[in-house]
Amino acid sequence: xxHYRPPQEFVCNRSMIDEADRETLGRKWPACWExxxxxxxxxxxxxxxxxxxxxxxYQWFIGGKLNAAENCIDRHLSERKSQVALRWxxxxxERRTYTYYDLYREVSAIAAAxxxxxxxxxxxxxxxxxxxxxxxxxxxxxxxIGAVHNVVFAGFAPDALVSRMQRVDSSALxxxxxxxxxxxxxxxxxxxxxxxxxxxxxxxxIVVDRLGTSHDTQLGKTQYxxxxxxxxxxxxxxxxVPRQSTDPLFHIHTSGTTGDPQQMTHATGGYLAGVARTxxxxxxxxxxTTIWCTADIxxxxxxxxxxxxxxxxxxxxxxxxxxxRYPDRHRxxxxxxxxxxxxxxxxxxxxxxxxxxxxxxxxxHDRSSLQLLGTVGEPISPDTWKWYxxxxxxxxxxxxxxxWQTETGCILISTRPGIDESKPGSVGPSxxxxxxxxxxxxxxxxxxxxxxxxxxxxxxxxxxxxxDGDRYWVLAEYWQTFSDPRADNWRYFTSDQAVVDDDGxxxxxxxDDHIITVDNRRLGTxxxxxxxxxxxxxxxxxxxxxxxxxxxxxxVFATLKQEQWDRxxxxxAITDAVAxxxxxxxxxxxxxxxxxxxxxxxxxxxxxxxxxxxxDRPFTDSDTLRNPxxxxxxxxxxxxx
Ligand code: WT7
Numbered sequence: 001x002x003h004y005r006p007p008q009e010f011v012c013n014r015s016m017i018d019e020a021d022r023e024t025l026g027r028k029w030p031a032c033w034e035x036x037x038x039x040x041x042x043x044x045x046x047x048x049x050x051x052x053x054x055x056x057x058y059q060w061f062i063g064g065k066l067n068a069a070e071n072c073i074d075r076h077l078s079e080r081k082s083q084v085a086l087r088w089x090x091x092x093x094e095r096r097t098y099t100y101y102d103l104y105r106e107v108s109a110i111a112a113a114x115x116x117x118x119x120x121x122x123x124x125x126x127x128x129x130x131x132x133x134x135x136x137x138x139x140x141x142x143x144x145i146g147a148v149h150n151v152v153f154a155g156f157a158p159d160a161l162v163s164r165m166q167r168v169d170s171s172a173l174x175x176x177x178x179x180x181x182x183x184x185x186x187x188x189x190x191x192x193x194x195x196x197x198x199x200x201x202x203x204x205x206i207v208v209d210r211l212g213t214s215h216d217t218q219l220g221k222t223q224y225x226x227x228x229x230x231x232x233x234x235x236x237x238x239x240x241v242p243r244q245s246t247d248p249l250f251h252i253h254t255s256g257t258t259g260d261p262q263q264m265t266h267a268t269g270g271y272l273a274g275v276a277r278t279x280x281x282x283x284x285x286x287x288x289t290t291i292w293c294t295a296d297i298x299x300x301x302x303x304x305x306x307x308x309x310x311x312x313x314x315x316x317x318x319x320x321x322x323x324x325r326y327p328d329r330h331r332x333x334x335x336x337x338x339x340x341x342x343x344x345x346x347x348x349x350x351x352x353x354x355x356x357x358x359x360x361x362x363x364x365h366d367r368s369s370l371q372l373l374g375t376v377g378e379p380i381s382p383d384t385w386k387w388y389x390x391x392x393x394x395x396x397x398x399x400x401x402x403x404w405q406t407e408t409g410c411i412l413i414s415t416r417p418g419i420d421e422s423k424p425g426s427v428g429p430s431x432x433x434x435x436x437x438x439x440x441x442x443x444x445x446x447x448x449x450x451x452x453x454x455x456x457x458x459x460x461x462x463x464x465x466x467x468d469g470d471r472y473w474v475l476a477e478y479w480q481t482f483s484d485p486r487a488d489n490w491r492y493f494t495s496d497q498a499v500v501d502d503d504g505x506x507x508x509x510x511x512d513d514h515i516i517t518v519d520n521r522r523l524g525t526x527x528x529x530x531x532x533x534x535x536x537x538x539x540x541x542x543x544x545x546x547x548x549x550x551x552x553x554x555x556v557f558a559t560l561k562q563e564q565w566d567r568x569x570x571x572x573a574i575t576d577a578v579a580x581x582x583x584x585x586x587x588x589x590x591x592x593x594x595x596x597x598x599x600x601x602x603x604x605x606x607x608x609x610x611x612x613x614x615x616d617r618p619f620t621d622s623d624t625l626r627n628p629x630x631x632x633x634x635x636x637x638x639x640x641x
Contacts, residue, residue: 004389004422007396010371011418032433033060033461036277037269039312041075042066043242046269050459056479056490057466058459059246060270067240068249068268069107069144072311074240076100080287084316087290087339088133091180091322095338098133100314103140105234110141110206112236113229114172117204121146121241123171124251128161128192130154130179131321134208134226135297136307138174143249146241148265150251153298153521154179155583158194165199167263168251174226176208177217181584182326189217245269248465252300254406254522266409267465272308274410274462279309281431282400282414283343283372287314290369292335293345294320296520300406301376305345309410324350329357333365344392345374345402347520348381351388352550359391367394372417374400378517379508385424403427403508405494407478409462412436413506429504434460437491438500443480451509454498455491463492516545518554519585525607531581532556535573537565542597542605546590546614553589554578555614557634559596567593590614592641594634599626613638 027035030050037046046064076083077100086098098106119125125142127149129135135151142149152164165173175192178185189207196202207219208226219225243249249268279285283305291310295301310317318339324332332354336344354362373393380388380401389399399422403413413436415421415428422428430436437445438452446452464478479490497509515522525543532541539559546555556574571591579587592614598606612619613634625631 002424004398004424006398006418006421009396010398029433029435029458033273033277036273036433036461037061037064039276039280040066040071040269040272043070046245052459054466056459056492058463059267059466060459060461061245061273064245064269065242066245066269066272067144067146067243068272068308069111069140070240071272072140072143072308073100073104073107076287076314077104080314083288083314085311086133086136086317086319088131088319089321089335089338091326096133103137103311106137106230107140107144108236108238109230109233110138110226111144111238112233113206113224114141114147115145115238116233117172117206117224119145119147119172119204122148122247124148124150124168125172125174126161126165126168126170127151128154128156128173128175128188129208130176130188130210131297131319132176132208132210133319134174134176136311136317136319138206139250139297139303139307140311144238144240146243146247148248148250151298151303152253153296153583154188155521155585157579157581157583158191158198159581160583161192161195162198164253165195167253170203172204172206174206174208176210176226177215178211180322182323185211185215193220243268246465250303252303252406263467264406265465265467266462270461270463270465271409272312272462274460275304275309276312278411278414278431279305279313279315281416282402282411283309283345283374284417285310285313285315285343288316289313289343290316290318290339290341291343291345292318292320292339292341293374294324294332294347294350294520295345295376299521300409301345304410324353329361330364333362333367336367336370337365340369342369342371343374344370344372345376347377347517348375348384349378349517349520349550349552351375351380351384351392354392355384355387356550359387362391367392370394370397372400373397374402376402376404376411377520377522379510380425382424385422389424398422399424401427403496403506407464408456408460409464412456412460423505426501426505426507428506430506434458436500436506438498439491443491448500448502451497451499454494454496454506454508456494457491459492516543516552516554518545518552521585523582523586528554528556528578528582528586531577532558532574535570535577537561537570538574540597541574542607542610543588544607544610544614554586555590555592556588557592557594557597557610559594590641592634592637594630594637596627596630598628598630598634610634 044065046061048062051059051062081101082099084097085100085103088096139149150168177189178187205223246267248265254262293305398417400414402411404411412434413427413430435458437455500506528543529541541558545552598609
């Protein structure tokens with residue numbers, strides 16, 4: 001494997017990361033995490049770093065009090081009040097910038113408005129907005145008054161919004177009148193109203209006016225215009241509410257494997273410490289650095305590295321509304337050029353799309369501002385890595401391949417740019433303070449070179465926080481002790497398969513559950529399948545990812561109750577059901593009617609083999625199948641479709 005040494009130009013320009021790490025590495029665990037906590041401003045210092053009493057429901061920085069909005073905004077005012085905090089580019093070419101002081105004013109106004117609408121400390125506010133500046137502003141307004149935000153991806157359909165509001169007992173909703181998907185107008189308000197109609201009682205709703213006079217939106221009795229609220233409350237002095245380190249900062253939903261999306265909660269102190277620390281170690285973020293992370297804010301990547309990490313670091317965030325290909329394929333490169341983007345953080349799926357379009361697009365633009373590139377979300381192939389390195393980074397920007405999850409809150413495995421070498425395809429060593437182990441089914445540690453389950457053997461600050469009541473124990477599924485139930489022996493199961501080299505570099509093989517990424521959104525196949533089986537004619541369904549020239553779409557296999565039904569009608573019913581209940585972005589590109597699905601003897605659908613069918617790959621390891629003969633038949637049906 002070719003190793004890439006950190007490019008010399010980068011190493012010369014940046015030196016602080018090394019210092020910070022040396023200090024961390026010199027201290028024992030968990031004391032090494034004090035360095036992360038010291039990146040935050042505490043209203044009350046904590047008296048204990050880690051509470052292991054209720055393991056595995058660990059809690060961090062006990063006794064400490066802080067406020068997330070104060071850490072992201074107020075603390076910067078004395079030194080960088082007029083520095084740009086946020087640069088936004090709209091779909092129609094509009095541009096807006098917010099200084100840290102602008103953020104302070106608008107966040108305070110919305111915080112005052114939320115309070116006036118009855119939102120109290122610990123209440124949950126659901127935010128259902130596309131990539132508009134009002135989205136991070138509302139998140140921070142919630143944090144300022146100690147309310148817990150619950151951001152729901154704006155592309156989700158009303159049903160998905162309702163279940164995500166109900167699960168966390170949301171007391172308010174923030175949405176907008178509409179937005180555009182390329183040329184098509186999306187009536188966001190109509191989707192929100194449809195969701196509200198199925199709630200017992202409609203909570204107060206704040207509506208951002210995105211479309212201006214081109215669209216007339218009717219506001220209901222408990223619905224308020226965002227700009228009117230800002231006008232009314234601007235100038236309000238809302239003191240940041242001191243929150244316990246262990247108090248929730250936000251809820252977020254992950255793609256569950258059981259049919260229902262799963263609620264995840266992150267606690268204020270530990271989450272912010274982990275994100276602040278990795279923003280420095282992995283992205284080398286410092287005041288004034290311009291970062292563009294292409295993720296939607298509705299996903300954890302957006303929470304951690306569009307909003308909290310960059311703002312905690314005093315950086316400048318670039319936020320781009322709309323699609324990378326609209327109005328044309330030059331858009332991403334124009335965004336980089338116009339805003340002087342220094343750090344670009346995206347996914348292998350996006351990089352593959354850029355590759356498919358060809359290097360003439362990036363090469364037509366000035367990329368000299370770029371200093372560091374990042375990737376996340378799925379394994380990146382060495383070819384894709386090299387293309388990114390050469391054609392985007394001009395062979396002078398290190399690439400950080402960052403491994404983490406919604407549950408982990410921040411990056412846990414990655415090379416440190418300027419310090420560690422990169423090996424394309426491998427994410428790198430675990431970061432200082434994080435200890436990993438590859439184990440077999442019985443929890444025995446495997447030697448380097450042998451693939452197994454990726455586990456994390458010690459708690460870390462930004463780890464998933466315990467939930468209350470019944471839901472508390474759902475999280476227990478993530479933890480296992482195997483034979484020895486001593487408290488210190490808990491291991492966090494990531495659901496990923498991986499292999500580690502002699503020198504500690506980790507290569508991620510893939511997930512051992514059924515999550516697929518479509519249009520950069522991770523979806524649990526179970527949630528999609530549950531929708532498909534509501535179509536009358538369908539008995540069983542399996543959804544898999546199909547890759548065509550670098551783009552991923554959804555392919556559905558369905559078995560029917562009666563063979564003679566009109567397949568076109570059923571096909572439309574299936575694709576419409578998914579679009580309606582999950583969202584238009586998830587509409588399946590292909591529906592294949594199968595006599596039966598490939599199953600193991602214990603009745604588990606073999607997704608891996610279905611993926612071989614749709615991606616024209618040879619079948620491997622199919623001997624555990626109950627019905628191996630079905631594979632050939634499915635391949636024939638697929639080729640004739
Ligand atoms: C899963 C977590 C938090 C990032 C966005 C997704 C996969 C993540 C990598 C990487 C290979 C990766 C894993 C992980 N993943 N980063 N650099 N290389 N695979 O968050 O939806 O919680 O998904 O994404 O399978 O378990 P998520």
